[in-house]
Amino acid sequence: xxxxxxxxxxxxxxxxxxxxxxxxxxxxxxPKKEIIVVDDGSSDRTLHIAKQFASKNxxxxxxxxxxxxxxxxxxxxxxxxxYIQWLDADDLLDARKVEKQLRTLENCSGNxxxxxxxxxxxxxxxxxxxxxxxxxxxxxxxxxxxxRKMGNNLQMQTDNWLVSRExxxxxxxxxPRLWKNNDGEYFCRVIxxxxxxxxxxxxKSYYRSAGFNSVTHxxxxxxxxxxxxxxxxxxxxxLRSMEESERTRLVCVNYIRTRLPDFYPxxxxxxxxxxxxxxxxxxxxxxxxxxxxxxWIAKNFGWRVGWQAYHKLPKVKASAIIAWExxxxxxxxxxxxxxxx
Numbered sequence: 001x002x003x004x005x006x007x008x009x010x011x012x013x014x015x016x017x018x019x020x021x022x023x024x025x026x027x028x029x030x031p032k033k034e035i036i037v038v039d040d041g042s043s044d045r046t047l048h049i050a051k052q053f054a055s056k057n058x059x060x061x062x063x064x065x066x067x068x069x070x071x072x073x074x075x076x077x078x079x080x081x082x083y084i085q086w087l088d089a090d091d092l093l094d095a096r097k098v099e100k101q102l103r104t105l106e107n108c109s110g111n112x113x114x115x116x117x118x119x120x121x122x123x124x125x126x127x128x129x130x131x132x133x134x135x136x137x138x139x140x141x142x143x144x145x146x147x148r149k150m151g152n153n154l155q156m157q158t159d160n161w162l163v164s165r166e167x168x169x170x171x172x173x174x175x176p177r178l179w180k181n182n183d184g185e186y187f188c189r190v191i192x193x194x195x196x197x198x199x200x201x202x203x204k205s206y207y208r209s210a211g212f213n214s215v216t217h218x219x220x221x222x223x224x225x226x227x228x229x230x231x232x233x234x235x236x237x238x239l240r241s242m243e244e245s246e247r248t249r250l251v252c253v254n255y256i257r258t259r260l261p262d263f264y265p266x267x268x269x270x271x272x273x274x275x276x277x278x279x280x281x282x283x284x285x286x287x288x289x290x291x292x293x294x295x296w297i298a299k300n301f302g303w304r305v306g307w308q309a310y311h312k313l314p315k316v317k318a319s320a321i322i323a324w325e326x327x328x329x330x331x332x333x334x335x336x337x338x339x340x341x
Contacts, residue, residue: 002031003032004081005032005083005098005102006033006035006036006076006081006085007033007036007087008072008079008084008087009021009035009036009088011038011089012041013042014046015042015046016090017089018037018049018050021088021089021090022037022050024087026053028098029095030098030099034079035059037053038063039060040066040068040070040071041062041066059078068182069176070176082164083098083162083163084168085097086163086183091159091205093159097203100203101200104198108198111165113194113197114198115161117162117199117200117201117205118131118137118201119157119206121207121208121209122207123322124325124329134152136148139198142194142195143242146238146239150239153259156187161187163190167190167193168190171190174186179224184235185235185238192238192241228262232259235255236255236256250283252277253281261310265307291310297309
């Protein structure tokens with residue numbers, strides 16, 4: 001009997017994207033699927049648009065705004081699937097994504113094989129996405145996956161996984177305390193519960209990066225920085241519970257060093273906490289250095305201004321790229337429209 005796949009979509013103020021996201025879920029070539037959308041108290045038309053897709057296989061529910069983790073837990077509590085496909089409300093799946101991953105399982109035994117796939121950034125035009133392999137894009141043991149992820153500051157975004165119900169239940173719920181990097185911490189627990197991670201290169205997903213309102217962009221937010229700090233501590237605990245060695249302690253120290261710039265100049269109290277963690281790991285704390293092109297700002301206008309420029313000036317360039325992509329997308333859509341329709 002073919003397994004049922006639950007495609008679970010938490011949504012918040014996603015009126016611009018939710019229709020395309022739902023279409024990509026409905027277009028999955030795997031025939032046995034259900035789709036559940038949980039609107040997390042949106043103040044725009046997200047819920048209204050999602051309800052237009054409601055059917056026997058598409059369930060749309062709403063709840064007061066409580067954050068993505070709670071919305072995901074609600075979605076999971078409602079689903080019946082043997083496998084779980086998480087899908088953010090602004091992202092897209094290749095039509096064959098789920099099927100390619102499930103066909104891989106035909107040569108596997110047990111429900112603790114975790115399936116990953118290829119993913120790429122895009123802004124407005126999916127055809128512009130470029131799939132760039134990383135050291136995570138191959139079959140790996142759970143501990144080796146974690147070492148590579150934390151040691152090289154890599155990620156696999158939420159949509160590219162396909163998780164059995166057994167693994168989902170073993171991992172436990174999404175942590176509602178986490179706002180920033182809740183997916184990274186959650187999938188650490190999924191990985192800990194798995195026997196092996198199988199990478200399926202043909203299983204593609206598309207991660208949209210078209211603005212600065214998502215949790216991905218910190219911009220000095222206390223809530224996001226506190227969430228990132230907690231997620232980092234949990235990452236370290238998860239890895240050390242899998243393997244306590246000089247190798248994993250060194251990986252944890254390097255992981256902290258990589259993420260430290262996020263906290264400057266906004267939360268030096270959390271920097272002090274991370275100093276203590278590095279000391280407990282037997283490492284040497286090193287203050288992060290500004291790249292040379294921001295260092296002159298610090299020398300002329302002060303250390304704090306230099307760090308603020310480091311965080312904010314790249315947004316100016318990114319905003320221009322996003323505006324260009326949006327304009328080109330509108331032109332292409334207008335040119336491809338059928339006259340009289």
